Every structure is written in structure tokens, then in C-alpha cells.
Amino acid sequence: MKEGPNIAVVASLIGDPARANMLTALMSGKALTASELATEAGVMAQTASGHLAKLLSGGLVQVRKQGRHKYFALAHADVAVTLEALMGLASGQGVLRSRTGPKDAALRQARVCYNHLAGRMGVQMFHSMIDRGLLQDDCDVPVLTEKGRGFVEAFGVDIAALTAQRAPLCRSCLDWSERRTHLAGSVGRAMLARMETQGWLSRDSQSRALIFDEAGQAAFNAAFPAGERLHRA
Structure with a gap:
């Protein structure tokens, strides 16, 4: 057996x-x-x-x-992480849907992955936070540094409230379109929610795409500048 x-x-x-x-x-x-x-x-x-x-x-x-x-x-979130990883595997093997369209570009740019930001912008946020010492990802388990906790609090996220929920603060999720990591966990969820409340983005009603307007895109890039790590891909 x-x-x-x-x-x-x-x-x-x-x-x-x-x-x-x-x-x-x-x-x-x-x-x-x-x-x-x-x-x-x-x-x-x-x-x-x-x-x-x-x-x-x-x-x-x-x-x-x-x-x-x-x-x-x-x-639960584990199901979403597994599905995202399978999408990445399928994409890497060239197993793609036969019909593509304008939505595909929007999904690759920014989309919701269960409850957090994914796509190019999700990957940019994750690696920007690592480059600036806000996250440590040495063991493939992202951990907020003290500097990172301060940044997230200043962004408008209540870390103490998230910690009290006893759910993982940070998790890595393999992005299917970029095949690099974006940030999941309660911090990833709260960061996306905060971007929505600040009016940076809207949700496409027909897909998982997240649409950042010009001001929202500028605010995102100021908060999460693309650094050296992101450009190595």
C-alpha cells in the first residue's frame, strides 16, 4: 500500500x-x-x-x-494557490485556451487571485517590497520585517487586527502568467482592499481583471517602484 x-x-x-x-x-x-x-x-x-x-x-x-x-x-486560500500554480504549469507547457482576446492582456497586467493582487503588478509589488527590505523571502515563506510592518501600517493596514485573526500574514503564490511570485495571505488581501478603498482601481465585471486608472497606476508605481530584482527576469 x-x-x-x-x-x-x-x-x-x-x-x-x-x-x-x-x-x-x-x-x-x-x-x-x-x-x-x-x-x-x-x-x-x-x-x-x-x-x-x-x-x-x-x-x-x-x-x-x-x-x-x-x-x-x-x-479556502490553499485551493486558490493550487489553482494558480496549475495555471502556471499549464501555461509553461503551452497548454492554453484556444480563444484569446483583449481581456488576456488586462488579466496579465493586473487581476484578482482569490483575494489578492496578481499579474505583472502583483509581481511588481512583491519584488519591490523585497528590494526595499520590507519583506524577507529567504526560505520561500515571506516575512514582514520591522520596516515592512511600518510600511504596511502607514499604507492603512491594521497589522495587529490581522495578527489576531491567526491566519498567515504573508504567503507566496506563484503567478500563472508571470511565473514569478506575488503576495498572498492576509497582508496581500488587505493591501488589495486598501487600493480599492483609495480608488486606485476598479474590477472588470466580466473577468478577474483589475483596471487601474492613470492616477491609480501612478500611485501604485510610487508606492511599489519596480527595482533591480524585477528587471532580472
Whole structure:
């Protein structure tokens, strides 16, 4: 008998095209209804229900009721990190969707990855923070330095409140389009939320793209200047 986790079970759940499309749709961080997910998957409502039952049983999604409706979301951040890594692997192997369009460029520039910033701008933020001594990433586990804590607090994020939640402050997430690291964890989530409250960006209603206006782009570049580490790629 083989020992260790049975990755085949999880892989089979993600590997079905309809379920993969559902999970990808939930990477927006939004909770969606079964009918919305059926549309994303391109299947009938009854078929979607069967797929969602399997994802629930497998622990990849969670469901909550609001009135007469049920809303589905990714079960936790580990699912999002795994999906992003698989997207990067598929991209690196040249396994791409046959249809591309204007949205692709926007997604590669900036997008939401479950609850944090991804794409070129997400990678820029991560490496800018490392270059300036705000983050340490020596062991592939990002850690805020004292200087970094001060910077994040000054940015408008309550570190003490995040620490009290007992969730990881910082996590690394392999960006699928850049194939470099961007910042996840409660700090990554709070930083994106702060950018939204400051009006730097808006969310595209039809995709996971994040649209920075001219002033927001300038403010982002001032806060997270692209440094030497970013240009080595």
C-alpha cells in the first residue's frame, strides 16, 4: 500500500473541464450561484449540481445559503494557490485556451487571485517590497520585517487586527502568467482592499481583471517602484 496523500483524488476533481471552469470562475473571490457556475462551465443546471456536489464532498468549495439561494465559493486560500500554480504549469507547457482576446492582456497586467493582487503588478509589488527590505523571502515563506510592518501600517493596514485573526500574514503564490511570485495571505488581501478603498482601481465585471486608472497606476508605481530584482527576469 502506498503511503502519503492521494493526489489523484484532488487531481480528478480539478481535471474535469466543467469543474475546472467552475473553480476558475471562483478565483475572482466572488461567491456564485449554481446557475451562474453552470453558465461558466457550459453545462446544464442538473449537470452543474452533480459537479458541485463532488467539489463540496472533496473539500474544494464551500456553500452558504442566503434566502432561497445557495452561493458557492472556494473552500479556502490553499485551493486558490493550487489553482494558480496549475495555471502556471499549464501555461509553461503551452497548454492554453484556444480563444484569446483583449481581456488576456488586462488579466496579465493586473487581476484578482482569490483575494489578492496578481499579474505583472502583483509581481511588481512583491519584488519591490523585497528590494526595499520590507519583506524577507529567504526560505520561500515571506516575512514582514520591522520596516515592512511600518510600511504596511502607514499604507492603512491594521497589522495587529490581522495578527489576531491567526491566519498567515504573508504567503507566496506563484503567478500563472508571470511565473514569478506575488503576495498572498492576509497582508496581500488587505493591501488589495486598501487600493480599492483609495480608488486606485476598479474590477472588470466580466473577468478577474483589475483596471487601474492613470492616477491609480501612478500611485501604485510610487508606492511599489519596480527595482533591480524585477528587471532580472
